[in-house]
Amino acid sequence: MTKTKIAFNWASSCGGCEIAIFELGTKLIDLANKVDIVFWPAILDYKYSDLEAIPDGAIDVAFVNGAIQNSENEHLAKLLRAKSKLLVAFGSCACLGGIPALANTTSRDQIFASSYIETSTTDNPEKTLPQTKLQAREGELTIPEFYNTVKTLDQVVDVDYYVPGCPPVGEQVSKVISQFVEGVLPPKGAVLGASDKSLCHECKRVRTDRKIAKIIRTYQTLPDPQKCLLEQGIICMGPATRGGCGSICLDANMPCRGCYGPLPKAIDQGGKMLSALSSIFDAQSEEDIQRLADSVVDPVGTFYRFGLARSLLRRTKP
Amino acid sequence: MKTVTINPVTRLEGHGKISIFLNDEGNVENAYFQVPELRGFEKFCEGRPVEEMPDITSRICGVCPEAHHIASTKALDAVFHVEPPPAAKKLRELLYSAFFVADHITHFYVLAGPDFVMGPTAPKAERNILGVIAKVGLEVGSSVIKHRSDALDIIAAIGGKRIHPSCGVPGGVSKPITEDERNKIEAISKSEVEFAKFTMKLFDDIVLKNKDYVNLITSDTHATETYCMGTLDEQNRVNFYDGKIRVVDPEGKEFAKYPPADYQQYISEHVEPWTYLKFPYLKKIGWKGLIGGKDSGVYKATPLARLNVAEGMATPIAKAEYKRIYETLGHKPVHSTLATHWARLIELVYAAERMLELSQDSEITSPNVRTIPTAIPDEGVGAVEAPRGTLIHHYKTDAKGMVKGVNLIVATTNNHAAISMSIKQAAEGVIKKGEVSDGILNVVEMAFRAYDPCYACATHTLPGQMPLHIKIFSKNGAVIRDIRRP
Numbered sequence: 047m048t049k050t051k052i053a054f055n056w057a058s059s060c061g062g063c064e065i066a067i068f069e070l071g072t073k074l075i076d077l078a079n080k081v082d083i084v085f086w087p088a089i090l091d092y093k094y095s096d097l098e099a100i101p102d103g104a105i106d107v108a109f110v111n112g113a114i115q116n117s118e119n120e121h122l123a124k125l126l127r128a129k130s131k132l133l134v135a136f137g138s139c140a141c142l143g144g145i146p147a148l149a150n151t152t153s154r155d156q157i158f159a160s161s162y163i164e165t166s167t168t169d170n171p172e173k174t175l176p177q178t179k180l181q182a183r184e185g186e187l188t189i190p191e192f193y194n195t196v197k198t199l200d201q202v203v204d205v206d207y208y209v210p211g212c213p214p215v216g217e218q219v220s221k222v223i224s225q226f227v228e229g230v231l232p233p234k235g236a237v238l239g240a241s242d243k244s245l246c247h248e249c250k251r252v253r254t255d256r257k258i259a260k261i262i263r264t265y266q267t268l269p270d271p272q273k274c275l276l277e278q279g280i281i282c283m284g285p286a287t288r289g290g291c292g293s294i295c296l297d298a299n300m301p302c303r304g305c306y307g308p309l310p311k312a313i314d315q316g317g318k319m320l321s322a323l324s325s326i327f328d329a330q331s332e333e334d335i336q337r338l339a340d341s342v343v344d345p346v347g348t349f350y351r352f353g354l355a356r357s358l359l360r361r362t363k364p
Numbered sequence: 365m366k367t368v369t370i371n372p373v374t375r376l377e378g379h380g381k382i383s384i385f386l387n388d389e390g391n392v393e394n395a396y397f398q399v400p401e402l403r404g405f406e407k408f409c410e411g412r413p414v415e416e417m418p419d420i421t422s423r424i425c426g427v428c429p430e431a432h433h434i435a436s437t438k439a440l441d442a443v444f445h446v447e448p449p450p451a452a453k454k455l456r457e458l459l460y461s462a463f464f465v466a467d468h469i470t471h472f473y474v475l476a477g478p479d480f481v482m483g484p485t486a487p488k489a490e491r492n493i494l495g496v497i498a499k500v501g502l503e504v505g506s507s508v509i510k511h512r513s514d515a516l517d518i519i520a521a522i523g524g525k526r527i528h529p530s531c532g533v534p535g536g537v538s539k540p541i542t543e544d545e546r547n548k549i550e551a552i553s554k555s556e557v558e559f560a561k562f563t564m565k566l567f568d569d570i571v572l573k574n575k576d577y578v579n580l581i582t583s584d585t586h587a588t589e590t591y592c593m594g595t596l597d598e599q600n601r602v603n604f605y606d607g608k609i610r611v612v613d614p615e616g617k618e619f620a621k622y623p624p625a626d627y628q629q630y631i632s633e634h635v636e637p638w639t640y641l642k643f644p645y646l647k648k649i650g651w652k653g654l655i656g657g658k659d660s661g662v663y664k665a666t667p668l669a670r671l672n673v674a675e676g677m678a679t680p681i682a683k684a685e686y687k688r689i690y691e692t693l694g695h696k697p698v699h700s701t702l703a704t705h706w707a708r709l710i711e712l713v714y715a716a717e718r719m720l721e722l723s724q725d726s727e728i729t730s731p732n733v734r735t736i737p738t739a740i741p742d743e744g745v746g747a748v749e750a751p752r753g754t755l756i757h758h759y760k761t762d763a764k765g766m767v768k769g770v771n772l773i774v775a776t777t778n779n780h781a782a783i784s785m786s787i788k789q790a791a792e793g794v795i796k797k798g799e800v801s802d803g804i805l806n807v808v809e810m811a812f813r814a815y816d817p818c819y820a821c822a823t824h825t826l827p828g829q830m831p832l833h834i835k836i837f838s839k840n841g842a843v844i845r846d847i848r849r850p
Contacts, residue, residue, distance in 0.1 A: 058401070058403060059426070060423045060424060060425050060426035060427075060429070061425060061426040061427045062423070062425075062426020062427075062429065062527045062528060063426065064426070065426050065427060065527055066426075066527060069513075069516075069526065069527070071509050071513060072506070072509060115401075115403065116400070116401065118400060144423070145420060145423040146403050146404075146423075148408040148409075148412075148420070149403065149404045149407070149408045151408055151411065152404070152407050152408050152410075156407055157402070157404035157406075157407045157408070160404070160406050160407035161402065161404065161406055161407070161642075162635045162642070165406055165633070165770075165771045166628050166758070166769075166771050167627075167628055167631050167632050167633050167644070167647075167771060167773065168632070168633045168635065168642065169632040169633065169634060169647075169651070170634070170635045174635045174636070174637050175635075175637065176402075176635075176636075176637055176638070176639060176640050177637045177638070180637050180638045182385075182394075182396070182638060183394075184385035184393050184394050185383070185385050187383055187396055187398065187638040189381075189398055189400040189638065189639065189640060190400050190401075192402055192640070212423070212528060213426065213527050213528070216526070263413060263415060263765070264415050264416075264533060265415040265440075265444065265533055265534045265535070265736070265737060265765075266736065267736070268734055268736065271539065294520075294524050294525050294530075295524050295525065295530045297524060298523065298524025298525070298529075298530050298531050298538050298539055299538040299539040300524060300530040300531065300533075300538045303416075303419055303530075343413050343764065343766060344411060344412055344413050344416075344766070347411065347412045347413070347416065351416075351419075351420075
């Protein structure tokens with residue numbers, strides 16, 4: 047029997063998804079014996095040229111983490127798509143855009159101006175900016191093109207499965223990888239390693255269907271660790287977010303920020319959250335509703351913390 | 365002119381490139397270490413509620429999220445002018461010490477250790493963590509995995525998550541720990557101290573008792589003499605969580621000592637058009653290019669740099685080890701790149717001892733772990749020593765606590781110039797008259813390794829070798845040599 051051929055790659059990401067795989071510990075060594083890992087630049091000695099040399103469709107499954115934020119990310123995503131039978135968006139950045147997609151609230155020009163000119167310690171009187179192609183004294187130097195808009199993986203290539211989470215938690219990673227090794231898979235497009243129900247279903251906190259009169263920011267209060275945070279006035283993305291993580295942030299007495307992404311059938315995570323908020327808000331009048339809307343100080347960064355690229359908005363500036 | 369390109373240097377957040385240009389004689393004209401990535405945190409954090417910054421900025425790095433999370437949380441204390449209760453500070457430092465233990469363990473055993481344990485001249489196929497396990501035994505290998513994982517259990521117990529903790533709030537932490545949790549943490553800490561001692565002894569037996577290795581360290585030709593930076597407590601002892609930043613010149617003389625909030629008076633950042641990463645330097649000395657010495661503002665912020673700026677360590681075993689490294693090497697400061705590995709182990713011992721101290725602290729289970737801020741938020745700086753250097757988060761907000769400006773000096777960035785210089789030196793050492801020695805792989809790799817660059821993050825994994833691929837092109841672009849690490 048031929049071993050399953052697996053590839054891993056990262057795009058615009060923090061490396062946390064790679065660590066999530068490394069968290070398998072001794073199981074990773076077992077996995078390495080069971081499957082054939084043909085490409086994993088973070089770990090193994092294979093290069094882009096090795097990947098190019100693999101015949102199209104010869105890799106059984108490729109896991110890609112990270113958002114698409116530059117031309118190299120996109121090139122590699124396309125290359126892996128061509129070489130792989132199945133392509134999996136691994137982690138919130140690949141599935142939803144993740145934290146890097148908050149860059150869609152601004153623009154490439156503004157990011158460059160901030161990073162290379164305006165920040166207080168930057169000393170750049172010539173206003174030098176990185177160039178994709180530069181003729182240095184000794185020869186030509188190139189770096190990838192930085193994109194104005196951060197994209198999800200499925201906005202540049204066809205994706206077969208999605209594994210959300212920032213990062214996906216260990217037990218889920220282990221289960222998902224076994225699913226591929228054993229070849230027991232749901233229909234294309236499925237979300238793996240997460241629950242089909244909202245995080246509230248696995249949250250241990252007590253809910254009383256209490257209404258709230260105002261929204262409180264996390265730094266303003268000491269929340270009761272036994273009770274629903276939303277009912278204490280703290281925005282918690284639980285009602286609009288898939289479960290599967292084990293409600294670990296809630297156990298640390300902090301609200302969910304939505305990293306497991308929208309619920310099945312919910313087109314837009316922010317829209318779903320807004321409707322959840324409206325239903326818990328003790329609104330008697332239109333002014334009350336307005337007051338609710340006004341008290342969410344950063345709607346985009348709150349409702350789309352991890353999902354701006356995936357959302358209906360995609361970006362907030364042209 | 366010939367071009368040697370190493371592309372990609374993996375483990376640089378997946379992306380990295382070294383371009384080496386040869387002159388007509390076939391010697392190195394110049395070498396460029398290019399970082400082809402930018403994500404734009406400083407800009408896209410504007411407009412966010414500042415209390416969300418520990419959650420957002422931890423995603424700068426998935427290997428050292430704890431460093432960003434804690435630096436960010438400390439910046440929030442400053443922004444809101446709030447003093448955390450003693451137990452909160454101790455819990456943060458306990459989490460942070462556990463993080464240092466996990467990080468330094470993986471660096472030594474997986475990344476750097478193989479060079480020493482197996483020997484720099486051992487067959488490449490053995491010079492990795494698997495080779496180390498084969499030599500020192502499977503039991504030790506399992507112990508490495510266990511002690512790394514146990515340290516992450518502590519991070520999760522305090523911070524909620526093993527990767528990207530979520531406990532940081534202005535004025536404290538989000539929850540206390542129970543006596544039951546404290547018991548487990550204490551037991552783990554005791555085991556971590558023993559493991560750190562074991563690791564030091566392993567280094568002793570394999571490296572320090574071998575004259576050839578000691579000579580390798582003392583006669584290291586890769587030494588880059590630069591300024592050194594690190595954070596110290598009031599008695600000038602290394603501290604990862606808090607203190608003043610001290611800078612010493614290449615001879616070890618104090619150049620500056622300042623509270624982190626004053627960093628803008630001391631640090632500037634230079635921009636080059638061929639890379640997305642900036643080059644920090646000492647503002648009062650100035651940017652003189654990629655050169656070392658007293659007249660260049662280039663500095664290092666590594667475990668060795670921290671030891672060089674300090675006068676000792678705060679815990680007993682680490683203190684003795686600190687004394688020993690300088691006695692053995694016979695001078696201070698030490699610039700030998702390879703001694704950085706030794707320094708990292710002394711820090712491992714300190715971090716483990718500090719964990720144990722904190723886990724036994726009578727205040728650590730206090731339920732009082734948060735002070736609710738009452739002042740109007742405005743501006744604040746938070747800093748920690750990350751495993752790879754001094755990390756600074758600086759936020760400005762409006763009166764409602766919405767972010768108006770962010771400046772970050774990220775740990776590895778401090779060493780960007782020094783790393784670039786080490787790579788050029790390495791290239792010059794192995795490329796002569798157009799002859800590119802196969803040794804370029806090892807030499808370039810070792811130049812990187814000592815700094816444990818954070819783009820080496822996920823590198824803390826199997827098989828622990830920097831995979832390199834070097835292509836040499838003739839003037840017309842034809843490949844004339846193709847070298848690959850087996």
